[in-house]
Amino acid sequence: TFVSDTVRQSLFAQSEVAVGEAFTGTFGFRYENERGRSGAQSVARNNFSYFLQGQYNWAARVFATAGVGIEDNAVFGVAVNPRVSLAYVLRRGETSSWWNETKLRFYFGTGIKEPSIFQEGSSLFAVLSRLGASGEALIARFGIAPIGPERNRSVEVGLDQNLGRNRARLSLALFHNRFEDVIEFLSRSALVQLGIPTEVAQATPFGANVNAQTFRAHGAEVELLADLGHGLIARGSYTYVAAKLLRSFSSDALRPTINPTFPGIPIGAFAPLVGARPFQRPPHVGSLLLTWARSRWSAAVVGSFVSRRDTSTFLSDPFFGPSMLLPNRNLNPGYQKLDVSLSFRPHGRLTLVAVVENVLNRRYTEVFGYPAPKLNFRAGARLTWGGVSAWRDIFR
Numbered sequence: 001t002f003v004s005d006t007v008r009q010s011l012f013a014q015s016e017v018a019v020g021e022a023f024t025g026t027f028g029f030r031y032e033n034e035r036g037r038s039g040a041q042s043v044a045r046n047n048f049s050y051f052l053q054g055q056y057n058w059a060a061r062v063f064a065t066a067g068v069g070i071e072d073n074a075v076f077g078v079a080v081n082p083r084v085s086l087a088y089v090l091r092r093g094e095t096s097s098w099w100n101e102t103k104l105r106f107y108f109g110t111g112i113k114e115p116s117i118f119q120e121g122s123s124l125f126a127v128l129s130r131l132g133a134s135g136e137a138l139i140a141r142f143g144i145a146p147i148g149p150e151r152n153r154s155v156e157v158g159l160d161q162n163l164g165r166n167r168a169r170l171s172l173a174l175f176h177n178r179f180e181d182v183i184e185f186l187s188r189s190a191l192v193q194l195g196i197p198t199e200v201a202q203a204t205p206f207g208a209n210v211n212a213q214t215f216r217a218h219g220a221e222v223e224l225l226a227d228l229g230h231g232l233i234a235r236g237s238y239t240y241v242a243a244k245l246l247r248s249f250s251s252d253a254l255r256p257t258i259n260p261t262f263p264g265i266p267i268g269a270f271a272p273l274v275g276a277r278p279f280q281r282p283p284h285v286g287s288l289l290l291t292w293a294r295s296r297w298s299a300a301v302v303g304s305f306v307s308r309r310d311t312s313t314f315l316s317d318p319f320f321g322p323s324m325l326l327p328n329r330n331l332n333p334g335y336q337k338l339d340v341s342l343s344f345r346p347h348g349r350l351t352l353v354a355v356v357e358n359v360l361n362r363r364y365t366e367v368f369g370y371p372a373p374k375l376n377f378r379a380g381a382r383l384t385w386g387g388v389s390a391w392r393d394i395f396r
């Protein structure tokens with residue numbers, strides 16, 4: 001049995017300053033202590049995050065936001081991520097008319113995802129470090145750095161149209177995301193093809209995790225939000241995503257598997273093939289949400305719709321052959337799911353919650369081979385203490 005666990009504790013602080021009615025500046029800080037195990041290895045991390053953001057409102061027609069996030073991570077050091085967004089009210093419209101405000105918007109930003117404790121423990125730098133003096137010599141000689149973060153670059157343009165005396169809003173958006181330096185496990189031969197010196201690759205027992213994969217995802221999203229009155233809010237959304245793996249050095253990408261039952265169809269046994277969709281990323285996703293709130297009561301009905309996804313069985317037969325592997329394309333079936341929740345607030349700080357998931361008792365799998373729970377129920381209570389208003393009361 002392989003044991004891997006992670007515990008995170010964090011502290012967050014944020015402060016805002018307003019300059020007139022047009023400009024608002026925000027500064028934030030976050031400290032995270034992360035501890036965990038990956039096999040026999042124990043890891044402790046102290047991570048620090050800072051962000052600075054400015055928002056400008058010109059005549060309630062042009063809205064501009066620019067900011068930067070700085071990550072000081074225990075594994076890879078400092079990473080800087082800028083973000084900028086612009087919105088322009090193209091048409092204000094009369095509040096009494098059916099056709100109301102029209103807004104154009106744009107966003108660009110970068111982001112990162114830190115390696116997990118398991119990924120760090122199996123990284124090339126960590127594997128060499130555990131070899132002792134010989135590994136340390138290879139690290140110094142070839143300049144092997146700790147594993148880095150996975151990186152993302154996002155661009156989005158959209159339009160928001162208010163309708164029906166501002167009781168409804170139709171939102172349309174086009175987006176493009178590029179993910180680089182995605183972590184994948186490479187065998188010794190694949191490490192050499194990536195450009196790792198042969199002497200370094202051969203020093204690893206089986207291979208290592210490195211930042212090697214690249215994929216992109218672009219598409220479109222539409223959302224309709226409507227206030228139906230009497231406490232009822234309805235929202236429907238649909239997202240189309242065209243995702244494609246652009247670069248990979250995994251053994252599957254370099255040497256696809258062929259199941260004789262499906263001749264001529266290359267199969268990625270443990271990772272997607274270059275040119276195919278990344279695993280577990282559906283091209284079509286939709287949702288319907290109906291919420292109701294009145295006094296101390298609230299309820300919600302949520303419908304989720306997910307299309308077929310590429311994946312793998314990740315299986316080999318008793319003779320270590322490929323007969324139990326199936327073609328990746330659309331292997332994981334799509335599904336529809338309906339959930340219902342109800343909450344009651346007997347006190348200002350106490351809320352009682354009940355949730356029924358998979359109300360229609362459907363069979364489905366979010367991860368191929370692992371059936372999701374059928375109809376299930378849970379209930380509990382949520383107690384709130386503190387908050388911004390409470391702290392303001394203290395200093396009055």
